Every structure is written in structure tokens, then in C-alpha cells.
Amino acid sequence: MLQFLANLNADNIRLMSAMLCAALYPNVVQVRSPQGNYKMTSKGAMKMQPKASELRYMTKDDGCVHVHPSSVNYTVRHYNSPYLVYHEKVKTSRIFIRDCSMVSVYPLVLFGGGQVHMELHKGEFVISLDDGWIRFAAASHQVAELVKDLRWELDQLLEDKIRNPSMDLCSCPRGSRIIHMIVHLVSTQ
Numbered sequence: 001m002l003q004f005l006a007n008l009n010a011d012n013i014r015l016m017s018a019m020l021c022a023a024l025y026p027n028v029v030q031v032r033s034p035q036g037n038y039k040m041t042s043k044g045a046m047k048m049q050p051k052a053s054e055l056r057y058m059t060k061d062d063g064c065v066h067v068h069p070s071s072v073n074y075t076v077r078h079y080n081s082p083y084l085v086y087h088e089k090v091k092t093s094r095i096f097i098r099d100c101s102m103v104s105v106y107p108l109v110l111f112g113g114g115q116v117h118m119e120l121h122k123g124e125f126v127i128s129l130d131d132g133w134i135r136f137a138a139a140s141h142q143v144a145e146l147v148k149d150l151r152w153e154l155d156q157l158l159e160d161k162i163r164n165p166s167m168d169l170c171s172c173p174r175g176s177r178i179i180h181m182i183v184h185l186v187s188t189q
Contacts, residue, residue: 009183018107018186024085025112028134029065029097031082032056049077057084057097060133065089068096083108083134105136106189109147110182116151118144150185153178 009015034054038045052075057065067074068090079102087099109116109127117128124137125144138144157178161167169175 009187012183012187014104014187014189015183017101017103018111020101021085021103021107022111024087025108026060026130027086027089028059028103028108028112028130029084029086029100030058030133031079031084032058033078052077059089059097060130062089062095065095065097067100068098071098071100073100081105104186104189105134106147106185108134110151110154110186116148118148147185150178150181154182 032055034050034056037048037050039048055077057067059065067076073084081102081104083103083105084097084100085103086097086101088097090096090098105127109129112129112134114129114131117132118138119126119128120141125141126135127138127144127147128135138147157169157175161169161175167175170179
């Protein structure tokens with residue numbers, strides 16, 4: 001299924017990133033930025049991007065890790081999502097990750113491991129998985145419920161495929177709808 005989607009959507013970078021998430025999970029890194037620094041300008045105070053060396057990268061099992069100096073992400077100062085997936089982790093003088101890519105939160109929820117949980121926390125609907133290690137606020141209760149339901153539908157569809165390996169997920173009506181919704185969600189977030 002991933003190869004079919006990749007061929008059909010080769011120009012869709014967000015979908016390619018989602019497929020990397022599916023392939024590399026649980027190799028997930030949280031990117032933590034320092035408290036914001038501000039610089040006074042003629043238009044008032046402006047938040048400054050942190051230096052690449054000020055970012056902290058955390059894995060669930062190892063704690064603090066570092067982006068390898070040979071990585072294209074070594075000098076990145078800002079990510080639109082606080083999560084990366086990586087292919088390789090090596091330990092030399094420190095623990096380094098290589099071959100890493102930013103991934104949005106919806107692919108993590110849809111393709112990540114474990115149960116998806118939803119809770120109301122300080123007035124926000126928070127979706128979490130992997131025992132709360134991956135957490136993000138949903139735009140609304142409705143969005144949180146829809147994402148959780150979509151993950152459940154995907155899990156059911158994959159269980160059906162395991163029971164019936166000859167089933168074509170893209171041509172059956174239910175499978176086609178679920179796949180189309182996932183592609184749309186991931187592509188437009």
C-alpha cells in the first residue's frame with residue numbers, strides 16, 4: 001500500500017513525510033526550543049529564532065540526543081512541528097541521530113504505536129500516544145474525536161487486510177474512503 005501511495009503522490013512532500021513516520025516509528029525525537037529571546041526593533045519587540053545549538057532533542061529511551069554534524073538538519077533553527085523521525089542513532093562521544101526528517105503530529109497519531117488517548121487539559125483537548133510521550137493540542141473536541149476515530153478505522157482496515165491478504169484496499173469502497181481521508185488530512189494540515 002505504501003508503494004502505491006508513494007507512486008501516486010510522489011510530489012506530495014507532506015504525504016512522503018507521513019510515510020517516513022509510518023516506516024520509522026518509534027524512532028521519534030522531540031525538539032525542544034529554549035524560552036524565547038526578544039530583540040527590540042523599530043516596530044517593537046520581535047521574537048528571535050534560537051540558534052541551532054540551543055535546540056534540545058529528546059528521545060523517549062535515551063533522553064538528550066544530538067543531530068549529527070553531517071546531517072542537513074544540523075544547522076536548522078526552527079521546525080514547524082516539534083517532532084522528527086530518524087533512521088539511525090549512533091553513539092560516539094555523544095548519542096547522535098542521522099537521517100532525520102520533521103514529521104507533523106497527525107501522521108504520528110495515525111501511524112504511531114499504541115493507543116490514542118484524548119483528554120481535556122486546561123481547557124484544551126489533548127491527543128496523546130505512546131504513554132503520553134507524544135502529546136499535542138487539537139483545534140477542537142470535534143477534531144480530536146475525528147482523528148481518534150480515523151486511527152481506529154485505519155487499524156480495523158489493516159486488521160481486515162491481515163485476515164484477507166488478497167483484499168485490495170484501494171478498490172474496496174471502505175478502504176478507498178479511509179485512505180482518501182488520510183491522504184487529505186496529511187496533505188492539508
